Amino acid sequence: MESQLRVHHLSKRFGNFVALSDVSLEIRRGEMHCLLGENGAGKSTLTGCISGYLQADSGSIDVLDRPVHLRSPLDACRLGIGMVHQHFVLVPTLTVVENVIAGTPGRGLLQKTKETKEALSTLCRRHKLQVDLDAPVGELDVGQQQWAEILKCLYLDVSLLILDEPTAVLTPQESVRLFDVLRELNQHGTAVLLITHKLDEVLQCDRVTVMRKGKVVTTVATADCDKADLSKFMVGRVTATPRRDPRPPGELRLEMRNISSSGGRRAISNLSLGVHRGEIVGIAGVSGNGQKELFELIAGIGRVLAGQILCDGVDVTNASPAAVSRAGIGHVPQDRYAEGLVGEFGLIDNLTLGRQRDPEFSRFGFLLRRRARHFAEQSVERFSIATRSVDTPVNTLSGGNAQKIVIARELFQASKVLLANQPTRGVDVGVIESIYQLLLEKRREGYAILLASDELDDLFALSDRIAVMYEGRIAGVFDSDDVSIEQIGHLMAGGTDSSSPNRAEI
Incomplete structure (x- = not known):
């Protein structure tokens, strides 16, 4: 040729x-x-x-x-x-x-x-x-x-x-x-x-x-x-998607009760769903059917018009993002550059973003640079972030390393719930493997994890239950061991399933 x-x-x-x-x-x-x-x-x-x-x-x-x-x-x-x-x-x-x-x-x-x-x-x-x-x-x-x-x-x-x-x-x-x-x-x-x-x-x-x-x-x-x-x-080695081990979930940790929002086709409409301690609930759906809006409502970025969002029984409906974070909820957004990072900032500032006023990193309104640098260096080592230094602007890093920074920060800030929207989008198989190992580790520690991914195989490997979203609603919730990819794909495309509820079960 x-x-x-x-x-x-x-x-x-x-x-x-x-x-x-x-x-x-x-x-x-x-x-x-x-x-x-x-x-x-x-x-x-x-x-x-x-x-x-x-x-x-x-x-x-x-x-x-x-x-x-x-x-x-x-x-x-x-x-x-x-x-x-x-x-x-x-x-x-x-x-x-x-x-x-x-x-x-x-x-x-x-x-x-x-x-x-x-x-x-x-x-x-x-x-x-x-x-x-x-x-x-x-x-x-x-x-x-x-x-x-x-x-x-x-x-x-x-x-x-x-x-x-x-x-x-x-x-x-x-x-x-x-x-x-x-x-x-x-x-x-x-x-x-x-x-x-x-x-x-x-x-x-x-x-x-x-x-x-x-x-x-x-x-x-x-x-x-x-x-x-x-x-x-x-x-240099064969990789594989880690799989969850069977374990009973704990009590309800994150709960959405009949929540609705504005926004046309992407609006959330009368949605109910719950995630328990030690459970991963996967969200399957064609992009643009309300997944991003759902995560933003929980994280305090969007506004709930009706219904309630509870974390460990505490109402966090329409709380500010800072208050949601203090309640123990971390949020990995779907677009790491547009929503998760400040590209011109280095690793230190991005890893402490949202925590720059906490006593751990601040005194009298000034950032404790030495302490923040030490935390950044620890994060680089723990999450294997490839960077020349912790001062390197994050917009010069590869997509996988930029994603690791977002996940490192949100895992540090979260103590109860992790919202992970497309956490492996655009990253290589080695990074995917490490991110999923982190998610399963947090599952074992009792975190409630809401995971949205375009990769159905990964949802089946990691999720205890899978909820299908279509036009801002829950089309069905299934135990991942009791449903096929074909059934999930059918609902994602707007099909109906007589065995699935019109409203997701808590």
Whole structure:
């Protein structure tokens, strides 16, 4: 197969940190090539160099066997290279059509909205996509925003499409549709470079290049390896999702009684659910059906219009986030960067965020920096956070290490309840394993854990019970050992089940 892009001996440093070391890579025309590695392995730095967002310190890049100099994303775009970032590059107040126009170079300021919309509509019909092109992207759920990002690249008719964790916010059905679209692009000669941590998706690619600590470990055909091989290549050992051990739950710890909120389709409506001491209750549902809103109501971020929320019998309905935290409830939000961290702050400030006025870290209104630094260094060691120092801004860390910071802080603050919304989104299998071990450890300690995840296999492995959410309601609650993935998926899509209650049982 003809070479679409070649990377020759690329190296990149950030200060004393070596992000890429003598990396070489070939992507062939019409192939789906996967880039696999732990968080911090150098994948984002490599794709940043290929897409023009970063410039390498040494090495070279060829496109169609011709050397090129990528000084900016515009240079890459002109060479047919498009990238869909893990964290969207969209303007929330603009419509999908307007975002595409804004991201289209060389078309001038007078590019016509009608013509662009017609072209996007044609793309949607061709690939069987349903995207509201006239809606402001800020009003779309995260899955629709992901499709909007992909449409931007399809509109530009790129010859190399780079996708960074594209299925992290997609439902299983949408993920299948995405791979169908990618295969259609391959058949027309478009090369695809896919970054994913999901081994099932890796095995759908033609070849996989594995990176570790800024270096290429190997490039192999996926037909010649399995999940165990990939896991060993990536982290040096075979990983597995930890499973809960059977144990009876304790008394009711977190209770929601007929709570409702505003917000249209995403509003919570007459929802009742309880989580006991030493129990994990998993929340299954298609993104945008009220999971985020439910977690925010409990955490004090949203407002309850009716009903009650109790923690150990104490009413925390509409309490402030600080009061909810003092009541022993920790909250890991679904978007670590937008909602869980201050990117420009270092680890010290992010790990003490929300506790900066506590006597443990503060005196006379001033932060005790030495004590906060010691706590940060302990957290780095306990949670294996890969960072140059505790002063490093968190927006320079990999997604997995940033997620560990949020979890470390919330586990420190929580003493009774942990709300974990998509705690493993966009992180590698090694980090997933450690996060789930932490959740099971807290379960053994008597915490009540409410866990939302897009990965149904993980919900079944970890949850004592699974509650299905659909349009802000509980469609059913099941013991995880007594229900199938097919039944859960049926309810997630809006189906009914005569054996499930209309309202969840406490």
